[in-house]
Amino acid sequence: MKVAYTYNMKRGDSEETQDPPGSKAESQAEWDDAETVQAVVDALGERHEVIAVDAADHAYETLRDTRPDIVFNMAEGATGPCREGHIPAMLEYLGLPYTASDPLTLNICLDKARAKEILAYNGLPTARFRVVSYKNFSFNSLHYPLVVKPLYEGSSIGIRNDSLVRTRQEMKERVSWLLDSYREPALVEEYLPGREFTVAILGNGDQARALPIVEIKFDSLPAGVNPIYSYEAKWIWDDCSHPLEIFECPAQLRPELKEEIERTCLQAYRVLRCRDWCRIDVRLDALERPHIIELNPLPGILPRPENNSCFPKAARAAGMSYNQLINTVLDTALQRYGMM
Numbered sequence: 001m002k003v004a005y006t007y008n009m010k011r012g013d014s015e016e017t018q019d020p021p022g023s024k025a026e027s028q029a030e031w032d033d034a035e036t037v038q039a040v041v042d043a044l045g046e047r048h049e050v051i052a053v054d055a056a057d058h059a060y061e062t063l064r065d066t067r068p069d070i071v072f073n074m075a076e077g078a079t080g081p082c083r084e085g086h087i088p089a090m091l092e093y094l095g096l097p098y099t100a101s102d103p104l105t106l107n108i109c110l111d112k113a114r115a116k117e118i119l120a121y122n123g124l125p126t127a128r129f130r131v132v133s134y135k136n137f138s139f140n141s142l143h144y145p146l147v148v149k150p151l152y153e154g155s156s157i158g159i160r161n162d163s164l165v166r167t168r169q170e171m172k173e174r175v176s177w178l179l180d181s182y183r184e185p186a187l188v189e190e191y192l193p194g195r196e197f198t199v200a201i202l203g204n205g206d207q208a209r210a211l212p213i214v215e216i217k218f219d220s221l222p223a224g225v226n227p228i229y230s231y232e233a234k235w236i237w238d239d240c241s242h243p244l245e246i247f248e249c250p251a252q253l254r255p256e257l258k259e260e261i262e263r264t265c266l267q268a269y270r271v272l273r274c275r276d277w278c279r280i281d282v283r284l285d286a287l288e289r290p291h292i293i294e295l296n297p298l299p300g301i302l303p304r305p306e307n308n309s310c311f312p313k314a315a316r317a318a319g320m321s322y323n324q325l326i327n328t329v330l331d332t333a334l335q336r337y338g339m340m
Helices: 033-045 059-066 084-095 102-110 112-121 168-182 231-236 253-269 310-317 322-336
Strands: 002-007 049-054 070-073 127-132 144-151 186-190 196-203 214-215 276-283 290-296
Touching: 002 033, 033 049, 033 322, 049 059, 059 084, 070 084, 070 231, 070 322, 102 112, 102 290, 112 127, 112 186, 112 253, 144 168, 168 186, 168 290, 168 310, 196 253, 196 310, 196 322, 214 310, 253 276, 253 290, 276 310, 276 322
Parallel strands: 002 049, 002 070
Antiparallel strands: 127 186, 144 186, 196 214, 196 276, 276 290
16 A cells, blocks of 8 residues: 655754744744654555655645555644644545544644633533733633643643743733744633643544553652643753653553543544544643643654653553554554545
8 A cells, every 4th residue: 555654844953952932943843853754654664655745845746646545644734823734635635545633623623722612612621711812911710820822832832831820910921922922822721730641542433542641740840840841841851862750651540530531531532523543631620620731633753762752652551562553543544434
């Protein structure tokens, strides 16, 4: 079978020690490095002919001319709030099957507020929030502390250690900084003080299942920092040469809480109409009730264990190798299309 693999690859020297807003390191944080691209090509190549397609390099023409049997899509896109839907929209226009969610689901999940609105409408717990687009805003309906983050970003982009604010003045300053730095609305949501987890979901329909739950252990962060999974925590303090012991998988959970987290995540997966796979971030409130933070229907898949990539970590805990994970996702999509 001829399988195309679509991706965005990090380019040039993206090593900037302070990673200011809009730096190359930060702007490409969602993209895959050369090692990851090669690892996916090698995994798919165990069973199929592989065509590697960089989404930034004449992707439409390549897909149109090569006509693969199916596309393994990991392209995050480059610009705009609908960027994750660009390649899947092309694929649908060309009539080509592909892995993972469709453009609508990808774009909704990238817009954190729209996703939270849909979750809340369907009775799923998520922190109360407001969206702020202008500096001269006013509301008093949320309880401090609050977390301020960009509306349309992933990979902890725009979420810094001081994104956790405790006063109205801090909140207004952080919103103003974010509006100036990222030129997009800010999501302001109530901080949930409990433990944080990420849950890898694999499959479709009644076959969808949660892999072993990963817990984020904030006590592994430098002393005095805020207990949030910030950009610093993900990309600066946690380095593959000196990885933090920041994740525990499987997470140590009471059976009832484990079941509640898994049930909540599977419900969110179905409500947002995710397909094939997705990683879902969850945090507990003060009463240990799980709340959905966000859904990541194009999860990160760094291949080396020391890279602390959560979906491969959960797969390893479930007894799957990296190559088995990649090919399981492909097979899941093939089954969905009736192609195997």
